[in-house]
Each structure stands twice: as structure tokens, then as C-alpha cells.
Amino acid sequence: MCPEMSGSRQLFNSVCCMSKDEVSPTYPLGEKKHVMQANTEVTMTAKVMSVGDLKTAKTGTKYRILHIADETGSLDLKLWNNDAETKCGLSEGHTILAQNLKVSVYHNIRSVIKSFKTTITKVDEVCNATLSPEQTSSRSAIECSIKAVKEFSFYNSCPTCNKKVISHDDNKCFGKCDSCNSYYNKSMLGSTCRLALQSEHDESLLAFGQQALQICAVTNVTEVKDNMEEVMQTIFSTRYRLAVNRRNNQTIISDVTTLDV
Ligand SMILES: [Zn+2]
Structure with missing residues (x-):
């Protein structure tokens, strides 16, 4: 009701x-x-x-x-x-x-x-x-599921600034970050994730960055890369409750919890 x-x-x-x-x-x-x-x-x-x-x-x-x-x-x-x-x-x-x-x-x-x-x-x-x-934003909770994974890709990132390393040479044992100009021995693995979500009221939402990784329960990007199939299976069979902040037509996800199916 x-x-x-x-x-x-x-x-x-x-x-x-x-x-x-x-x-x-x-x-x-x-x-x-x-x-x-x-x-x-x-x-x-x-x-x-x-x-x-x-x-x-x-x-x-x-x-x-x-x-x-x-x-x-x-x-x-x-x-x-x-x-x-x-x-x-x-x-x-x-x-x-x-x-x-x-x-x-x-x-x-x-x-x-x-x-x-x-x-x-x-x-x-x-x-x-x-x-x-604070008063112009309104907080609410949305129950939703994942409709589509728009992007889930991996890239080499700088261990200092976490930015994508553009010209990374896998054969070199060290590299230089174009973003922060620091040298590194080993690049980290970063991930770009964008998810299309659909709420129970048919509202469409896009989650990206940290929020998207949080929805996918990703804590270790390297682990995920080796288990993509399992991750996909899990996220498409999970329902989520998102705490969202709405302000100026923007919906910002502030918290993610999984719901029992
Ligand atoms: Zn850097």
C-alpha cells in the first residue's frame, strides 16, 4: 500500500x-x-x-x-x-x-x-x-536494480594521484605520471564504472565513479578484473536501496545498501 x-x-x-x-x-x-x-x-x-x-x-x-x-x-x-x-x-x-x-x-x-x-x-x-x-536539497531513499552496465573498464593509474596513466609502457619497470609529474615503479589498476539503474518508480539513474564501485561492492579492483563474470551475476540479481540527495535536478547518491531478494 x-x-x-x-x-x-x-x-x-x-x-x-x-x-x-x-x-x-x-x-x-x-x-x-x-x-x-x-x-x-x-x-x-x-x-x-x-x-x-x-x-x-x-x-x-x-x-x-x-x-x-x-x-x-x-x-x-x-x-x-x-x-x-x-x-x-x-x-x-x-x-x-x-x-x-x-x-x-x-x-x-x-x-x-x-x-x-x-x-x-x-x-x-x-x-x-x-x-x-541544505534546505533546498531533499533526501530520500530509492529502491532500485541495475538495468545495464554502461561501462566497466580498467586502466593503469598513478599510485600517487590515482589518475589514469596515459602513456604507460608495460615493458618499462618505471613510468612518469603526466598528471602529477611523479615517477612510479608500478602503476595501480583503476576502474571506470558507469551503471544505469532503474528505481521501483521507473526513475532512471546513472551511477559512476566511487558510487558505482560501491554498488558493485568493489573494494579491490584487481580482484574484480579476474572475476568479472561473478560480479555481473551478483549485481544483476541484487536489489539496492540508495539514499539520495536531490538538488537542482541532480540526484546524488549518498549511501548504498543491498536488499534481501
Ligand atoms: Zn600522478
């Missing part, structure tokens, strides 16, 4: 015991964000920082994510169905008073959802929302 939907029973109960004009407690977004409990309702005044693209969930339901902020912090506001299509008439820069938003907590990340009880009103109030880089 979709995590956002799992609290619908509780929401229904709270509707029954709340009178029509009652409004949920007001929260600043940043400092007190961590106290917002899942499936409770909150009211906030915030500025629309960005309006995301219309997306389709696994269930086929349309959704859209708006990033909203006040002077204390920012979080995602999720719109579903018709609201997702119309954006509730909102654009970047609008200040809104959102009453009775539903709190969602997923992988310890809080967001708010416009439910059937939520009212969103545009207000003239000036809302300061100067975000720090």
Missing part, C-alpha cells in the same frame, strides 16, 4: 471528531518540522519555491510535488489527481495559507499532502524564504 494512503482510516476518524471550522495547529516549517507526527494535520503559511512536473505513481495516480518554504525551512507538498493537474492554481513565488495539510513521514523524511480536508488560499502576505543549500 502506498505510504501516503495508509493513514486514511485515521484521517477519517479525525474528520468525525473535528468540527468543520476547526483548524489544525500551525507550524513553522523548519525548526519544528521534526515534531510533526505522521497522519496528523497541520496548517502553515509558506512560499511556493518550485512546482515539480506532473508524475504518475506506480498505482497510475497522477501526482505533483511543490516545494514550499518559510523563513525557518522547507518541505515538499504533494498534490494528487486533479489537484496535481491544475497545481491548485499555484505558481512559483505565491505565498499560501494551507490549512489542514496531512503530514506524511516516509523513510524519516517529512512532507505534507493536500487531502480532501485541506484548503489552500493564496495570501498577499510577504513570506521570507531564503533557503540554505
